[in-house]
Each structure stands twice: as structure tokens, then as C-alpha cells.
Amino acid sequence: xxxxxxxxxxxxxxxxxxxxRAPQVPDDTKEVPLEMWVKGFxxxxxxxxxxxxxxxMTGRIVRGxxxxxxxxxxxxxxxxxxxxxxxxxxxREIVFGGEDRE
Amino acid sequence: MSEDISYLGxxxxxxxxxxxxxxxxxxxxxxxxxxxDYEKMMRETGYTLDEMQKIQRDVSVGNTxxxxxxxxxxxxxxxxxxxxxxxxxxxxxxxxxxxxxKARRAANAVYHAKKLGYKGVIAATSGNYGAAVASQAxxxxxxxxxxxxxxxxxxxxxxxxxxxxxxxxSYGAEVVQLTVGPELFYIFLRLxxxxxxxxxxxxxxxxxxxxEVLGYEIAMQFREKEGRDPDxxxxxxxGGGNLTGTARGLIKxxxxxxxVVGASVNLKGLHMASDIQFNKKSFTTGHTGFGIPFCTWxxxxxxxxxxxxxxRYMDRYVTVNQGEVFYITEALAQLEGLERGPAGNxxxxxxxxxxxxxxxxxxxxxxETEYTGAGKHIQPQLTFARENGIEIKFGNPEDEIPGKNxxxxxxxxxxxxxxxxxxxxxxxxxxxxxxxTKVTNINYEDLEFLIKDTKSNEEFVKEVLNDLNVKYVQQxxxx
Numbered sequence: 001x002x003x004x005x006x007x008x009x010x011x012x013x014x015x016x017x018x019x020x021r022a023p024q025v026p027d028d029t030k031e032v033p034l035e036m037w038v039k040g041f042x043x044x045x046x047x048x049x050x051x052x053x054x055x056x057m058t059g060r061i062v063r064g065x066x067x068x069x070x071x072x073x074x075x076x077x078x079x080x081x082x083x084x085x086x087x088x089x090x091x092r093e094i095v096f097g098g099e100d101r102e
Numbered sequence: 103m104s105e106d107i108s109y110l111g112x113x114x115x116x117x118x119x120x121x122x123x124x125x126x127x128x129x130x131x132x133x134x135x136x137x138x139d140y141e142k143m144m145r146e147t148g149y150t151l152d153e154m155q156k157i158q159r160d161v162s163v164g165n166t167x168x169x170x171x172x173x174x175x176x177x178x179x180x181x182x183x184x185x186x187x188x189x190x191x192x193x194x195x196x197x198x199x200x201x202x203x204k205a206r207r208a209a210n211a212v213y214h215a216k217k218l219g220y221k222g223v224i225a226a227t228s229g230n231y232g233a234a235v236a237s238q239a240x241x242x243x244x245x246x247x248x249x250x251x252x253x254x255x256x257x258x259x260x261x262x263x264x265x266x267x268x269x270x271x272s273y274g275a276e277v278v279q280l281t282v283g284p285e286l287f288y289i290f291l292r293l294x295x296x297x298x299x300x301x302x303x304x305x306x307x308x309x310x311x312x313x314e315v316l317g318y319e320i321a322m323q324f325r326e327k328e329g330r331d332p333d334x335x336x337x338x339x340x341g342g343g344n345l346t347g348t349a350r351g352l353i354k355x356x357x358x359x360x361x362v363v364g365a366s367v368n369l370k371g372l373h374m375a376s377d378i379q380f381n382k383k384s385f386t387t388g389h390t391g392f393g394i395p396f397c398t399w400x401x402x403x404x405x406x407x408x409x410x411x412x413x414r415y416m417d418r419y420v421t422v423n424q425g426e427v428f429y430i431t432e433a434l435a436q437l438e439g440l441e442r443g444p445a446g447n448x449x450x451x452x453x454x455x456x457x458x459x460x461x462x463x464x465x466x467x468x469x470e471t472e473y474t475g476a477g478k479h480i481q482p483q484l485t486f487a488r489e490n491g492i493e494i495k496f497g498n499p500e501d502e503i504p505g506k507n508x509x510x511x512x513x514x515x516x517x518x519x520x521x522x523x524x525x526x527x528x529x530x531x532x533x534x535x536x537x538x539t540k541v542t543n544i545n546y547e548d549l550e551f552l553i554k555d556t557k558s559n560e561e562f563v564k565e566v567l568n569d570l571n572v573k574y575v576q577q578x579x580x581x
Contacts, residue, residue, distance in 0.1 A: 015280070015289065020109060022285050029283055029377040032255035036289065037279040039271075057276040058222060058245040060297065075264045075477035078485030083494060083510055087429060088436030091514065095177050095437060 001045040003052070003069045009042045010071040011054055011064030038062050039071060105295070112291050120405065123294040123301035125218050128406040136535045136544055137551035138407055140414075144350075148311040148409075149210065151354055155315055157213045161241050163205045164315055167194045168323045168467075173437035178457045181515045188333065188460035190453055192468045193320060196442050200237035200269070201230065201473025203316055207304060207343065208234035210312035215300035216242045222299035226290040226404060228252060228263045229387045229445075230472055235302045236275035246275040247299065249290050253281050254380045261486050262386055262445070265477030282380045287404065303404045304343055310409035313347020314354060320467055321355030331357040332465040334456060338448040339364035339419070340392035342400055342412035348469055349415030361417040365452035365519065366393035367445075368421040369504045382505040384424050384487050388448040393419075394522075398530040401538075413524075413531055413556050420519035422451040423502040425494075425509040428480045430454055430517065444480050446472035455519040484508070528556040532566045543573040 003009050016034040040054030040062060052066045131143045158164040171190045179187030195203035212235060215223045222245030225235045232248035239246035248270045253259045267277045280286050294301055303309060324332050337345040349362045367389040372379045374391040400408040430451040431444040453468040488494055493507040498516055502509040511517050532552055552563045564574060
């Protein structure tokens with residue numbers, strides 16, 4: 001079993017199929033479904049990709065496809081953006097250095 | 103109890119669900135025509151300034167410091183004609199619990215929910231407001247669900263939104279994440295119906311009233327510090343609540359000569375509900391994709407009548423470009439030692455440009471900052487842009503094309519605040535009022551309302567109505 005009852009998990013659902021989407025949605029968005037992700041404690045043992053039931057932080061019962069166990073945050077401070085290094089140097093030169101110096 | 107949960111089924115119950123979820127009967131303020139009694143709505147459903155100050159004080163919201171940006175002012179003066187370059191100040195709203203001014207809106211909304219006996223609160227937001235509601239809910243012991251538009255159809259999400267989800271979860275909230283699309287509102291309604299929680303909308307009278315304290319504080323702090331009111335207050339404008347609340351607070355403090363300027367990031371050409379364009383933008387809020395539609399039709403929000411009505415209070419509306427906001431964010435860190443934003447720095451980029459138009463003895467206030475963190479920082483946001491095929495380079499910001507490139511100004515003198523023609527926005531708003539209500543003639547009450555709601559005059563409104571073939575009927579025959 002990938003997830004044991006009580007594990008913290010992430011589930012996924014298709015909420016609206018492309019043909020069920022709202023009339024005002026732009027064409028490119030109409031071609032794709034509306035998807036939803038919710039986290040919670042799984043109510044039974046299960047395998048990844050199986051349909052499961054969870055209890056969320058607020059106590060709601062939600063069903064969906066199990067996609068992750070103990071999900072964690074993967075966002076970070078990004079990669080080096082060399083352009084940014086130049087800005088501070090330029091600004092300090094204008095404000096504190098150079099010929100315009102007070 | 104097997105209610106129809108299809109899209110149309112849920113949407114058809116919208117009014118009933120909303121009424122239960124905000125506890126306001128908006129019908130009471132309607133005239134049946136264009137006009138509705140905005141001030142009565144604010145008075146009867148909001149709180150007094152005293153009450154709001156107390157509510158916020160009790161949860162350590164507000165009384166944020168005013169910081170003079172002396173080096174940015176010096177920089178602005180280096181770039182200005184002699185004698186120009188107003189003193190630039192910033193209100194450090196990042197020091198609120200949850201890290202942004204949104205704590206003020208959330209403090210009132212969550213207090214109200216608790217008072218009315220709701221067990222939990224729900225808000226639909228991908229921004230700082232989610233974290234603010236979650237933080238306030240934590241303090242009051244209420245449950246909290248935040249609904250976010252987060253990913254495109256490939257499951258790729260803006261780093262900034264993912265960080266907001268983390269922050270909400272850190273306060274114990276449940277976060278429901280969705281792909282792009284306006285049907286977020288449908289999920290939101292379903293959740294309200296399922297849980298019976300309070301709709302902590304950004305646009306309720308008490309939410310907007312919460313920001314009044316911010317405007318009021320600015321006036322009071324400047325009187326104490328400088329012995330006078332500021333000349334200009336710049337507000338980042340998206341849904342309009344920030345500007346509306348701040349301006350109302352300034353007026354309540356008697357700072358009636360302070361000009362209020364709205365600023366949005368220019369995202370012209372990008373469709374906000376487009377799956378493909380969703381990750382082509384580097385700003386998820388504070389941009390024209392919200393700013394303009396919410397000005398021209400404020401009642402598009404998640405409540406029947408929005409308490410955020412920016413056109414009522416805006417003296418000027420300017421745009422800045424993405425590259426300029428990133429640049430000024432770096433400038434704030436490098437010259438002032440303050441790592442904040444970036445989205446909240448939209449008004450700083452505008453304020454920096456506007457300061458150069460004003461005399462040296464004038465005071466310009468940028469009225470918010472927001473916290474910075476992993477994902478919510480210029481470096482991950484520029485990294486994300488680059489990975490999504492956006493070209494990043496130094497140049498003239500005038501050449502920036504949203505969705506194609508981000509142009510960092512090659513010199514700070516290239517940062518500009520570009521005026522939006524407010525009269526055009528006001529005309530669109532009046533046109534929308536006419537179209538939504540399908541009126542062919544209007545009465546005195548409607549005329550008065552339109553003048554106030556557009557901060558214009560009788561001549562202007564009558565001219566616009568004339569172009570729309572709507573007649574002004576002097577006698578109110580309906581009475």
C-alpha cells in the first residue's frame with residue numbers, strides 16, 4: 001500500500017469536463033477540464049492512482065484520485081537571474097557615487 | 103436533500119447561497135433602477151471607525167510604521183528637474199500578521215463571521231487575502247477554506263500562488279486548488295453550500311471598512327510626524343478595495359485635499375481566464391486584468407453589490423510595467439534595506455515616477471508593502487517567467503509586451519507612470535450600468551448616484567447618457 005489510513009495525502013479531481021465549462025470561458029480554456037487538488041488525511045489504505053476518500057483540515061469528506069503521500073512544498077527562490085545583480089550596483093553608483101556626489 | 107450540483111444548478115441558487123453566507127440582505131439598498139444606497143449599505147452593515155480600530159487592535163493588526171524612503175527620494179531628485187522630487191514614504195503593511203494590508207480586511211470579516219455565529223469562513227483568492235483570512239481564522243478558532251486559481255492545464259503553478267497556499271496551510275486552513283477559469287466561483291458556491299461557512303468576501307462593507315483604518319492611520323501619522331496631511335497617496339489597484347478603503351479613511355480623517363492615485367501593472371493583451379496565458383504573466387494581482395474590469399463594473403465580484411468602488415475616490419489612474427516593478431523592488435532592497443513585494447510595489451514604482459513631477463516639499467505616500475518569501479520574490483518570479491518563454495532583458499520599459507517580454511529599465515529615469523484616461527473608464531462604467539439594468543430613462547436618484555460613483559459631474563453623466571440614448575426624467579413618476 002502506498003498510503004496507510006491516516007496519512008496526509010493529496011488528491012486530484014476533474015470537476016468539469018471540457019464540454020461542461022462555463023460559456024464565457026476563452027476557447028483555449030474550453031479545451032481543457034477544470035481540475036481540483038485537495039489535501040487531507042486518507043480514510044483507508046490505498047495505492048497511488050486509486051480512487052480514495054479523505055478528511056480535510058476542516059473535516060470535509062472528499063473523494064478523488066490519490067496522487068501523493070506526505071506532499072511537500074517545492075517552491076523556492078528560483079535560479080540566478082544575473083540581470084538583478086546589476087541593478088543594485090547601478091543604483092548605488094547613481095545615489096552614492098560618481099560625479100554627482102554631494 | 104439531493105440538490106442539483108451541476109454548474110447551472112448551483113449557479114441558479116447563487117443569490118440564495120450568498121444571502122446565507124454573508125448575512126446581508128442587499129435588496130434593502132436597491133432602488134430597482136441604477137442607483138443603490140452605497141452609504142447606507144456601508145453604515146448599516148459596516149462598523150464605526152472606533153469599532154474597527156478596536157477590532158484590529160485586539161488582533162494586533164494595524165499601527166504599522168511609516169518609513170521615509172530617503173535614498174529613493176534622493177534617486178528621484180537626481181532624475182528630476184531642479185526643485186522637483188517629492189519626499190517618498192511607505193506604509194509598512196508587511197508588518198501586519200500574515201504580512202500584508204489584507205489583514206485589515208480579514209480582521210473585520212472574520213470578526214463579523216464569529217459574531218454572527220458561523221463555524222468557519224471561506225474566501226476565494228490566490229493572493230495575500232487568503233493568508234490574511236487564514237491567520238485571522240486561526241486567532242478566532244474558526245475553520246477556514248481558501249479556494250485558489252493556481253495551475254494551468256499542465257499542472258504548472260505560479261510560484262507566488264503556491265507560496266500563498268503554503269502560508270494558508272501554515273495557519274491551519276484547508277486550501278482547494280483549481281486550474282484556470284471563472285468556474286472557481288461555482289466551486290466556491292458549492293463549498294459555501296456544503297459547509298454553511300461565512301463568505302469572507304473581499305468586497306463586503308466590513309471588509310472594505312477594515313481598510314478605512316489604514317487611510318485614517320496615514321493621515322494621523324503624518325499629522326504627528328510632519329504636521330500635515332500627505333499630498334498624494336498611491337494605492338496598488340486590482341479589485342478596488344485597497345483604494346476605496348484607504349480613500350474613505352483619509353476622508354474620515356478630514357484629509358480631503360490628499361489626492362488618491364491608483365496604480366496597476368499593465369498586462370494589456372493577456373486574457374485572465376486563458377489557460378495558455380495564465381503563466382505568461384508575472385503578476386497575479388495588482389494588474390490591469392483586474393483593475394480595469396473592476397473599475398468599469400465593480401459589481402462583478404462574489405457579492406451582489408461591491409463595497410469597493412474605486413471610481414468614487416480615484417483622482418488619477420496610472421499603469422506601470424512588470425519590469426519596472428521588479429526593478430523598483432530590487433531598488434527598495436538595495437537602497438532602503440527593505441525586502442518587500444513584489445506585487446505590492448506596483449504603487450512604489452508609480453510613486454517613484456510621480457514624485458519626480460512634484461515639488462521637493464511635497465509628500466507622496468505609497469500605502470502598502472507585503473511580505474517576501476520563497477516563490478514570492480523577484481528571483482523565482484523571473485525564473486518562472488524565463489522558463490515559460492518570456493524574454494527578460496534591460497531596455498526601455500516602453501517596449502515591454504506583456505506575455506512576450508519583461509523589460510528591466512536600463513536606467514531608473516525610464517520608470518514612468520502612464521496615465522489611463524479616467525473619463526473613458528467612467529464612460530464604460532455608466533454604459534455597463536445602463537446595459538445591466540436595461541433602463542431607457544433614469545431619475546434624479548440615478549443621476550446623483552452616477553455622479554458620485556464616477557466622481558464626476560452632472561454635465562459629464564448627462565452627456566454620456568445622451569450618447570447611450572438614455573433619457574433623464576426629472577419627475578420621479580414612480581413615487
